[in-house]
Amino acid sequence: MDFIALAKKLEGLQTISSMSKLLNIGRRTAVNYAWMLRKKGFAQTLYGKRKIRMYKISPFKQNTRGYPGLYEFLNQNSKIKINPPHIERIYGNKPTAEEMIVKAVETGELRTILSSLALFNKIKNWTLLSEIARKKNLGRKVGALYDTARTVIRTRRIDKKTRKSLLKNKTFEKFIVKNARTKDFKDIEREWNVYVPFNKADLEAYKE
Amino acid sequence: MINQEEQISLFKIIGTQLKNKIECIVIGGSAMMFYGAKAATKDVDLVFLKKEDLDSVKKVLFDSGFNEKNNIKGIFREDEETSKPVMMESPQTRFDLFLNEVIGFKIHEKTIERLRELHEFGNFIVKTASPEDILMMKGCTEREKDRDDAAEIIKRFNINWNIILEEVKRQTKIGIVAFPLLLYEFLTELKENRKLDVPKNITDELIKIAEKMLKELRKKGQLIKVTKYKHKK
Numbered sequence: 223m224d225f226i227a228l229a230k231k232l233e234g235l236q237t238i239s240s241m242s243k244l245l246n247i248g249r250r251t252a253v254n255y256a257w258m259l260r261k262k263g264f265a266q267t268l269y270g271k272r273k274i275r276m277y278k279i280s281p282f283k284q285n286t287r288g289y290p291g292l293y294e295f296l297n298q299n300s301k302i303k304i305n306p307p308h309i310e311r312i313y314g315n316k317p318t319a320e321e322m323i324v325k326a327v328e329t330g331e332l333r334t335i336l337s338s339l340a341l342f343n344k345i346k347n348w349t350l351l352s353e354i355a356r357k358k359n360l361g362r363k364v365g366a367l368y369d370t371a372r373t374v375i376r377t378r379r380i381d382k383k384t385r386k387s388l389l390k391n392k393t394f395e396k397f398i399v400k401n402a403r404t405k406d407f408k409d410i411e412r413e414w415n416v417y418v419p420f421n422k423a424d425l426e427a428y429k430e
Numbered sequence: 431m432i433n434q435e436e437q438i439s440l441f442k443i444i445g446t447q448l449k450n451k452i453e454c455i456v457i458g459g460s461a462m463m464f465y466g467a468k469a470a471t472k473d474v475d476l477v478f479l480k481k482e483d484l485d486s487v488k489k490v491l492f493d494s495g496f497n498e499k500n501n502i503k504g505i506f507r508e509d510e511e512t513s514k515p516v517m518m519e520s521p522q523t524r525f526d527l528f529l530n531e532v533i534g535f536k537i538h539e540k541t542i543e544r545l546r547e548l549h550e551f552g553n554f555i556v557k558t559a560s561p562e563d564i565l566m567m568k569g570c571t572e573r574e575k576d577r578d579d580a581a582e583i584i585k586r587f588n589i590n591w592n593i594i595l596e597e598v599k600r601q602t603k604i605g606i607v608a609f610p611l612l613l614y615e616f617l618t619e620l621k622e623n624r625k626l627d628v629p630k631n632i633t634d635e636l637i638k639i640a641e642k643m644l645k646e647l648r649k650k651g652q653l654i655k656v657t658k659y660k661h662k663k
Contacts, residue, residue: 226586233588263466281586283466287438291548308557309547313442 228255229264229281236277237270288313292325292334300340302427304333319344320351327360327367332399332419339371339428348384361391363398366414370407374428389414431470432523434463438551440474440523445552447490452483453555455545457532457567459579461558464547467586468579473524475515476556477537484516484527487554491518491525499524533570534606544593561587562594569616570606577620584626591632598636602643610640 232241242252256277259265263283268276290298291310295317297303319341326338345351355364365388371377393415397403402419403411411418432440437460455478456464459471478484492498496518516527530537544560559567561583568580583589594613601609614636621628 230586230588281588285464285466285547287434288549291550308545310550311547312550313438314445314552 223258225259225262225264226281229259229279232259232277232279233281234279235268236279237274241277285309285311287311289316291317292322292329295322296326296334296337296341299344300337301430302333302337302340304337318347318350320347320354323351323364323367324354324358324360327355327363327398328358330399332402335367335398336420336424336427339367339425340375342368342371342377343375345378348380352384352387355388356391359391359394361388362393362414362416364388366410366416366418367398369410369414370418370420370425373407373422374425431472432474433470436523437463437471437474441549441551441554441556443494444487444490445550445554447493448486448553450486451553451555452478452486453557454478454483454487455537455542455559456556457528457559457564461564462579462582464549464558465561465586467582472575473526475526475528475532477528477530477532477559479530479537481529484529487525488516488518488527496520496525531605532567534609535567535570535601536605538600538604540597540600560593562590562597565589566594566597566601566613569613570609577616577624580616581620581624581626584620584628591629595632595635595639598639602639607643607647608640610636610643614640 232244236244236256238249238252238256241247241255242249245252245255247255256265256275259277259279260267263286264279264281266278266284268278270276288311291306291312293304293306293310297306299319323338323341323345326334326341329335351364352361355361365385368377368380396416397419398416399419403417404419404421406421407418454476456474456476458473458475459468460474460476462468463471476487478487488498497520499517499519515529515532518525518527541559541563542557544563545557546560547558549556549558565580565583568576568583598610598613606612614633617628617633617636620626621633
């Protein structure tokens with residue numbers, strides 16, 4: 223069987239019924255095709271609402287080398303999911319939540335940063351977070367986001383030493399997301415001297 | 431020849447030795463390896479957008495036992511000195527380092543928008559060119575192996591032919607004027623000799639663009655010199 227041609231035909235998001243309709247085959251055969259494509263690395267199983275199985279099919283073989291990049295990491299660890307603009311892989315050391323938070327802030331994208339708030343729950347090494355953030359002059363931004371995250375997510379308390387070191391970091395750019403500021407979280411903005419791009423309604427998704 | 435595992439190891443070596451973050455675009459066979467469309471390649475082709483980034487990687491490669499190959503006269507378009515890559519070779523493999531363009535094919539914003547994958551090797555960030563761009567770059571060459579690769583790309587991927595048409599028009603303005611003609615020849619050959627699925631309206635459109643360009647050039651009285659990428663024996 224030519225799996226590449228099959229994957230090319232079915233490229234995109236499919237369910238068993240859409241596959242059977244598209245290929246004009248029975249449901250059982252479509253299940254078998256989905257299984258074969260997954261085994262060959264052309265399909266990835268996702269779950270929709272009510273646990274309906276969906277298959278992300280692509281003629282590109284799934285790259286299993288390295289570790290998942292920022293967007294996949296966020297999708298695995300956060301309630302707020304992101305449609306990745308491209309496939310990303312990281313080679314070498316396994317990426318940590320600390321690195322990923324800083325990377326998310328670096329992107330300057332609202333939804334990515336919003337999604338990254340969930341990672342504060344996974345932080346194990348506050349000193350490492352502070353080190354990475356200060357290296358990139360993002361200390362104050364990360365600190366402000368931590369305080370914002372604390373308003374909706376249960377996270378471990380940051381130690382005073384790390385908080386102080388983050389505060390010592392100079393701010394060159396006050397906006398976390400370009401030109402985005404809201405009227406909520408004024409106290410956090412005052413403390414960290416940066417503008418928080420979210421309002422309280424943006425964070426509702428974490429409460430659901 | 432170099433396979434994907436070896437390529438990744440080499441990129442890791444570069445990544446650990448670089449002091450600053452450097453981004454580049456991987457094209458040709460190396461990019462196809464990332465897509466899982468090829469098992470091994472002869473050379474690793476990288477395109478840099480900044481001269482200093484190219485120099486840094488060149489230095490790292492030199493420190494890792496690669497030597498610069500200077501005798502590359504006649505391989506590339508004679509009129510385009512800048513399109514010549516820096517070739518760093520070792521007995522096993524070769525790195526071709528390009529700056530902003532590949533044999534006349536200019537890299538620009540849209541090419542960067544189309545990049546499909548990002549691979550991070552410490553400080554070395556490698557982005558893979560889209561299959562459409564790889565196909566077009568292969569169209570500038572005359573090597574048989576490039577034709578095999580192009581055939582594999584057409585077979586394997588759902589090529590967005592509209593992207594190719596748009597890019598051809600853009601390249602005629604910023605890159606090689608005769609690009610539509612070269613690509614037309616290339617795709618027609620692939621279609622006829624290898625029975626590949628290249629839509630007829632695309633080849634028709636390409637020849638229309640080429641004729642239009644030729645007419646304009648004739649009006650202006652400009653002569654075009656076309657030399658395809660060819661290895662000199």
